[in-house]
Amino acid sequence: xxxxxxxxxxxxxxxxxxxxxxxxxxxxxxxxxxxxxxxxxxxxxxxxxxxxxxxxxxxxxxxxxxxxxxxxxxxxxxxxxxxxxxxxxxxxxxxxxxxxxxxxxxxx
Amino acid sequence: xxxxxxxxxxxxxxxxxxxxxxxxxxxxxxxxxxxxxxxxxxxxxxxxxxxxxxxxxxxxxxxxxxxxxxxxxxxxxxxxxxxxxxxxxxxxxxxxxxxxxxxxxxxxxxxxxxxxxxx
Numbered sequence: 001x002x003x004x005x006x007x008x009x010x011x012x013x014x015x016x017x018x019x020x021x022x023x024x025x026x027x028x029x030x031x032x033x034x035x036x037x038x039x040x041x042x043x044x045x046x047x048x049x050x051x052x053x054x055x056x057x058x059x060x061x062x063x064x065x066x067x068x069x070x071x072x073x074x075x076x077x078x079x080x081x082x083x084x085x086x087x088x089x090x091x092x093x094x095x096x097x098x099x100x101x102x103x104x105x106x107x108x
Numbered sequence: 109x110x111x112x113x114x115x116x117x118x119x120x121x122x123x124x125x126x127x128x129x130x131x132x133x134x135x136x137x138x139x140x141x142x143x144x145x146x147x148x149x150x151x152x153x154x155x156x157x158x159x160x161x162x163x164x165x166x167x168x169x170x171x172x173x174x175x176x177x178x179x180x181x182x183x184x185x186x187x188x189x190x191x192x193x194x195x196x197x198x199x200x201x202x203x204x205x206x207x208x209x210x211x212x213x214x215x216x217x218x219x220x221x222x223x224x225x226x227x
Contacts, residue, residue: 035213037153044203044220045145045153050213057215088153092211095167097143097155 002026002093004100012108019076021103023089028069033092036065036074039102040085048087049074081107110134110216112204117221120194130187130204130218138162138182141207143214144189146200146223156202157189160210171197191223199225 003026013019023034031052037045047056049065052072062077076083084107089100116128130142144156157178158167166178177190187204201222205214 033211037214039153044217045214046217047213047215050208050215056213090153090155090213096169097158099153099155102152 001096002029002091002098004089004091004098006087006089006100006103008103009101010104010106012106013079014108015079015081017079019074019079019083019105021074021076021087021105023067023072023074023100025070025072025091029091029093031068031072034065034067034072035090037088037090038083038085039088045088076105079105110206112206112216112218114202114204114218114221117202117223119224119226121227122195122225124194125190125192126194126223127191128189128202128204128221128223130189132185132187132206135206135216137180137185141210142178142180142187143205143207144178144187145203145205145214145217146198147203147220148197148200151200154200158207159187194223194225196225199223 005024007022034052036049039045053065064075066073086102086104088102111133113131120126141160143158159178163180175193179188201220203220204218206216208215
């Protein structure tokens with residue numbers, strides 16, 4: 001079973017700064033099936049990035065995904081107040097879907 | 109608009125059963141695989157179960173195998189999760205989600221329904 005480890009657990013930044021969130025897989029995974037979601041308190045998750053680097057419909061271009069193999073990154077180029085939330089990576093493999101434990105992006 | 113609305117959550121005693129429903133609208137339900145994802149209070153997301161577009165194939169996370177059954181009625185645009193032999197660890201908000209395509213990301217989520225398991 002593939003384990004996804006996200007780091008850091010909490011990231012404290014200010015609006016306007018750049019955020020870099022990491023998702024590391026316990027073994028090499030297919031980029032096609034690597035996804036990022038955003039979740040705000042009391043809300044359902046929202047799809048941000050699929051296929052490791054493709055933005056979902058309506059997602060601003062300040063959100064970017066990259067990576068391959070075991071290391072993947074979600075980058076938010078210039079943080080807006082509405083970007084402070086929890087971010088999860090997810091992978092599909094061997095008939096199972098696995099989520100990382102999440103990174104909380106908080107206002108500094 | 110594309111929408112998923114869950115229902116059926118509530119408070120149930122350990123060992124009892126409950127069925128969740130998810131009503132879909134705004135898209136051709138029978139064309140897409142569907143999923144249940146849960147989130148225990150203050151915890152992260154956990155994928156629970158998946159069903160293919162025609163309902164032929166199902167998959168489950170290990171902790172619910174043999175206890176939960178995912179099903180769908182494409183004539184009613186509705187997804188179900190039958191949960192038996194509930195344990196306290198099953199307490200969570202349960203979300204239904206639509207996949208973009210086979211084995212792909214979940215692009216539409218419901219608002220969630222809360223399950224509490226307590227004696």
